[in-house]
Amino acid sequence: xxAGTAIYAIINSVILALMAIGFNLTFGISGVANFAYGxxxxxSAYATWMMINLLxxxxxxxxxxxxxITALLGAAMYRFxxxxxxxxxxxxxxxxxxxxxxxxxxxxxxxxxGFEYNLPVFADYSFFIGGAFVDMQRLLIVAIGVxxxxxxxVFTHHTSLGLAFRGIAQDExxxxxxxxxxxxxxxxxxxxxxxxxxxxxxxxxxxGTISPEEGYDVLIKALAVCIIGGLGSTGGVILAxxxxxxxxxxxxxxxxxxxxxxxxLAAILIVLAVKPSGFFGKQKExxxxx
Amino acid sequence: MxxxxxxxxxxxxxxxxxxxxxxxxxGAEPIVIGVPTSTGFLExxxxxxxxxxxxxxxxxxxxxxxxxxxxxxxxASLDIRDAAPGVPVPEALLGLEKIxxxxxxxxxxxxxxxxxxxxxxxxxxxxxxxxMIGTIAMSPASEAKxxxxxxxxxxxxxxxxxxxxxxxxxxxxxxxxxxxxxxxxVYILNQDVAWARATAKILTDVYFSKAGWEIxxxxxxxxxxxxxxSALMKARAKKAQVILPIFDMPQSGTLVKQWNTMKxxxxxxxxxxxxxxxxAWKTFDQKIAGAxxxxxxxxxxxxxxxxxxSVAFEKAYDARWGKPxxxxxGPAPSYEAVYILAxxxxxxxxxxxxxxxxxxxxxxxxxxIGHIKFDEGHQAIFDMDPATSAVAAVFQWNxxxxxxxxxxxxxxxxxxxxxxxxxxxx
Numbered sequence: 001x002x003a004g005t006a007i008y009a010i011i012n013s014v015i016l017a018l019m020a021i022g023f024n025l026t027f028g029i030s031g032v033a034n035f036a037y038g039x040x041x042x043x044s045a046y047a048t049w050m051m052i053n054l055l056x057x058x059x060x061x062x063x064x065x066x067x068x069i070t071a072l073l074g075a076a077m078y079r080f081x082x083x084x085x086x087x088x089x090x091x092x093x094x095x096x097x098x099x100x101x102x103x104x105x106x107x108x109x110x111x112x113x114g115f116e117y118n119l120p121v122f123a124d125y126s127f128f129i130g131g132a133f134v135d136m137q138r139l140l141i142v143a144i145g146v147x148x149x150x151x152x153x154v155f156t157h158h159t160s161l162g163l164a165f166r167g168i169a170q171d172e173x174x175x176x177x178x179x180x181x182x183x184x185x186x187x188x189x190x191x192x193x194x195x196x197x198x199x200x201x202x203x204x205x206x207x208g209t210i211s212p213e214e215g216y217d218v219l220i221k222a223l224a225v226c227i228i229g230g231l232g233s234t235g236g237v238i239l240a241x242x243x244x245x246x247x248x249x250x251x252x253x254x255x256x257x258x259x260x261x262x263x264x265l266a267a268i269l270i271v272l273a274v275k276p277s278g279f280f281g282k283q284k285e286x287x288x289x290x
Numbered sequence: 291m292x293x294x295x296x297x298x299x300x301x302x303x304x305x306x307x308x309x310x311x312x313x314x315x316x317g318a319e320p321i322v323i324g325v326p327t328s329t330g331f332l333e334x335x336x337x338x339x340x341x342x343x344x345x346x347x348x349x350x351x352x353x354x355x356x357x358x359x360x361x362x363x364x365x366a367s368l369d370i371r372d373a374a375p376g377v378p379v380p381e382a383l384l385g386l387e388k389i390x391x392x393x394x395x396x397x398x399x400x401x402x403x404x405x406x407x408x409x410x411x412x413x414x415x416x417x418x419x420x421x422m423i424g425t426i427a428m429s430p431a432s433e434a435k436x437x438x439x440x441x442x443x444x445x446x447x448x449x450x451x452x453x454x455x456x457x458x459x460x461x462x463x464x465x466x467x468x469x470x471x472x473x474x475x476v477y478i479l480n481q482d483v484a485w486a487r488a489t490a491k492i493l494t495d496v497y498f499s500k501a502g503w504e505i506x507x508x509x510x511x512x513x514x515x516x517x518x519x520s521a522l523m524k525a526r527a528k529k530a531q532v533i534l535p536i537f538d539m540p541q542s543g544t545l546v547k548q549w550n551t552m553k554x555x556x557x558x559x560x561x562x563x564x565x566x567x568x569x570a571w572k573t574f575d576q577k578i579a580g581a582x583x584x585x586x587x588x589x590x591x592x593x594x595x596x597x598x599x600s601v602a603f604e605k606a607y608d609a610r611w612g613k614p615x616x617x618x619x620g621p622a623p624s625y626e627a628v629y630i631l632a633x634x635x636x637x638x639x640x641x642x643x644x645x646x647x648x649x650x651x652x653x654x655x656x657x658x659i660g661h662i663k664f665d666e667g668h669q670a671i672f673d674m675d676p677a678t679s680a681v682a683a684v685f686q687w688n689x690x691x692x693x694x695x696x697x698x699x700x701x702x703x704x705x706x707x708x709x710x711x712x713x714x715x716x
Binding site: 001004005008012108109111113114115116117118120121124126131132133134135206207208209211212213216217248249252253256257258260261 | 330331332335375482509510511512514515516517519520521523524527540541543544547548551552553563564567569570572573574575616
């Protein structure tokens, strides 16, 4: 039971990290709190579903196209809406939240409700590990989560674009003197965050179904993880995901599922009381955030 | 035409003819049926479509006879959003009042999802004296309110299953499982919402504790929970023979998938809304075989050859809307509500609210959900025999994606099959 709970806690933690990493990347680089993040997550899932079921595209093609489309929509949102209000935090939040709300409610308005909307699993096996059966999709989520985090680290530390990202994150004015266009980088950061939301949706949605409510749920989870971890810190996001992920599953197993939310919220409150900026939050300091 | 008198006479004749020709159109103004519900949710969407279907059928036959004149029905719907998380009851009530004032419906059907919205809305319905046949909200508290003040709340009726009858069906299923297999160890999982908590508690109080069952664990899960691994590991560790789920959230399908992939040797039998319709087989990657589910009304995403009207309804819905019914609660009683209303109007010969209500009380109809008759709380009576009452249906998913009705005995098409690794205790 203990080993099984630990395995499912790790899986839960990776799911939370995947849900939050795109939001965190966008905020860490561009300073934009993208409240349309949950809508991008749901939009990409519906886009994949439509390409598979209505257009007859293959699953891999649909996934790649939907990630690309979601990223492009993220870029468009920055270029046509956010660029005009950049630097005004409240306006950014209102604008992105409004866009997210409109997208999610449009799906509901056009009848995208019901249980038939879901995505197929990558592979359909179960393994007996640590005294419990674990399905292949969940193991793949862990693998993809690890690859994604490592890939992001390599990207931000060993590519010129990644270094430009970090330059903007550290000091926008200084980066400008090096010829780095902050608007272009911020646009790419929003696009990449939206694309990461699409990647998360692709791997997580097959465990359940697609619904507009998922958008709100994902946004709240991403916000909780990012705030505990410290907005903008990738290390913080990973640590916070594991704190919440383990707290949830161990509460489920050893205290009771109706306490899960209370224990998770208590964990959030304790962390914020001890360290108001989150585990690795440095948003008030001119330090590296990613 | 040079003669002015002749010209005037001709014009007058044309005018008179026009008045006579047009007047029947004024008299045949359509009767509005209001559908205030959460149309953004599956049950609301399919209930509205079922209402539209019934209206189209009635209109195709000329409409309803009111005071010697055939009149057509027309549907006016409004999304009152009460099913959406975070939407306060007053907002839903505003929608209810708006549709009554704007569309002037002769009656309302379907109505709110949440019982809190229905309870609060009963005063609005009484104020404007609009008969309503509800088909979603399930709390018996509305019946108690009607019984307390029958004159004031006489306008409210319900054709769907209520929580009391759901418990009756779940008790019947558990009792049947106990009798067939000798199982006595149950793990109860319910959504942490009022109706599901109440259903689980009543089941425990009126049945499990008295019938000698051991409740190995009882857990409530917050709405939105998407991982049930801990509960399923506990069910395995505590050797639960039956897992009884009570959920109506979309994520609850995950419970069944995990039950399958984690190979838990327990019979999963209860209510999980996403399992109701035929599409669940594809939605949940064909991983739901063995699950036993209760659909709240016959005809709502399940039909029986023993009740041909339910089969005809499913086929007609599929043909009309291009996809099968998926909601196990609401569509069939919504369709019936329109026919019940039409019959009441014809018997009353009027669309006066009090006259309609007086006739609604006398309803005796053999419909797709069985024999429909209201009790003194204006609730359609549900029992186990479709010849004498309305019925629900408990079915099991088979390994080939088909469904077999296993309860009530009058409609059973087969026996419950136990999942791999679970043997009968008899």
